[in-house]
Amino acid sequence: MPRLLQYSRSLEPSRCIRLESTSERGAYASGYEAWAKLNNPMTTTVGPWVSDTAPQSDPSSPSKLSPELLLQMYREMLTIRAFEEACYDQFRSDPSMRYAGIHAYIGQEATAVGTCSALRKGDKITSTHRGHGHLIAMGAEPKLMMAEIQGKSTGYNKGKGGSLHIASFDLGILGANGVVGAGIPIATGVAFAMKHKHLNQVCVSFFGDSAANEGVFNEGLNLASIWKLPVVFVCENNQYAVHTPVTESTSVADISVRAAGYSMPGVTVDGNDALKVYEAAYSAVERARGGAGPTLIECKTYRIMPHQGDMPDYRPPEEKEAWKAKDPIKRFEEFLTKSGLLKQETKTAIAKQVTDTIQGAVSYARESNWPDPKQAYQDVYA
């Protein structure tokens, strides 16, 4: 019988971990076992994460979410999927997209949408090289993203960043980043400023399983913990560091257990279940907003496409097929249909909306002007 992850859904701050006495600190020092005993509401049942059986959505959970939000989440997931597919279409057909460096988010949509749906206006994120999903989930406009990916003057970054660096500070998107793990300490600093300025905001740092093996993971999480910062670390474990499987690169089965080393709650969730991700993100975000400090959330998921573009893919085909069967969009759609929220006409309308948006984005980018070459000399200094 697979042991599925469990985490308590109680959110009362009073039950969250507090580190006030030295004896408690001592207990932390003795490791994860002691940590788990501290009656932490976010405690996971750790162990081999078995995903053969998809966790059932808790039927009580959606009742807390408005139909508008749920349909919005569905629309965003579809938009991400369609955006990435459009990137691939163009990458393969349009010479001006040859250099675009597409790291597609296909298969991970539930993680971005589940997490960002738990944020409020004013909250911020740092993103990664596989960032298109995070940006759309934060409300970025596909047409301005597509223009940036093509290096056009109308793109979010005026064509200076490309796919790996899209930012929209107005929307709280503090940038995708081309370096694995680089966003972790940056998000920590953003949260530091939020706390210093009493802004009542939260910063989410998205990063992959490989980033959890970088030094900045240790440095960022330690700083966030000692300063009790309003930051949520969302590790998207998509099982591969380019070609290397996580089982060969990582010392633990669940990256969330590393949270114990930083005296913060750690939770592993099914990253292909938007509601589970939402739930974990919501409790971590509100915990952070309440001043109780950072949380590490690990979302187990899978990227369906190769690491980048049409790079060779050495992953076992049967593994890919197994994960395709756990498609986050299909699962969310089934849930919405069963709940009676997604009637056929709504589904058709949303599908058309998404198609129009993406087609519009593609033509907008295509028709946009290249930057004036002299723009290369602007923005070096503020």
Add this chain to the structure above:
Amino acid sequence: MSAREITFGRAVAEAIQEEMARDKNVIVIGEDCWRALEEDQLHPKYARKPHPRVFNTPISEAGFTGAAVGAAMMGLRPVLYFLMGMFMLSGFDQVVNQIPKLGYLSGGQAKLPIVIYTSNAVGNRYAAQHAWSMHPMFANIPGFKIALPSTPYDAKGLMKTAIRDDSPVLFLSHFLLEGTKGAVPEREFTIDFGKADIKRPGKDVTVVAISSMVDKAMRAARRLERQGIDAEVLDPRTVVPLDKEAIFRSVEKTGHLVIVDDAHRTCSFASEISATVAEEKFDCLKAPVKRVAIADVPVPFSPVLEDEIVPTERKIIDAVKSVLNR
């Protein structure tokens, strides 16, 4: 009335404290960063109450540098303190691949008013891992402005300008300079970036000297004077932006150029100045340019060995005489 004299380190500390008082967004962050303010009472051991805007960190260079980047994105103005410049290497992705590039890559959305305050340290018997002049390498990274003051007065004025600048600034002190004293008026003043200072006017030869090399060049110039050679000592004060015009004016006058840089010779900043003058003012030169720089070997510990490879008064005098054919 003679101006008061304070040390280089105190002058920088004053600048930071005055800017913190002027702008509540200025914070100090880094390892043992209370030292940047020269306020021992801020040491955690003595501090009854921590300073609300001085954030001492663990030795986590990538972590606290990244934190400064994030804080700057949110409108704070961090003075990012490293005990020694070489420790930046432990956080190098954040220092060189994030700070100077994010403003540009984001199309101007990210504004990062970060001042990295740290030291170059050749000549202090530290050996290669701690003894290295990093300004040429940083000058090769577009996005940083780089200040290398040589006197307490310049240090205070340049630090104030650095903190007020909206772009990332690398402010490199020098271990050999930190205890030196000089006149610093109590009145408010700043020094613009990209404005060289003629430390000693002269007509026979231009000696461009950087950071702690200014003092050596001045000593050399005084000895050369006794031998009938009138050297002009020019201190660029900031290498990015570089006051090329001041160097050109001086070379137009003297026709001879020696550049003293306590960096490794290959791709030193002396090399950059030499190339710039050769490209743009070749006609003014009456003799080839000479660089006085550190030999291309890791800096050794033994005083005898270190003195062998670093620029000295003697080497500057020899270089000047060589370009003047004397």
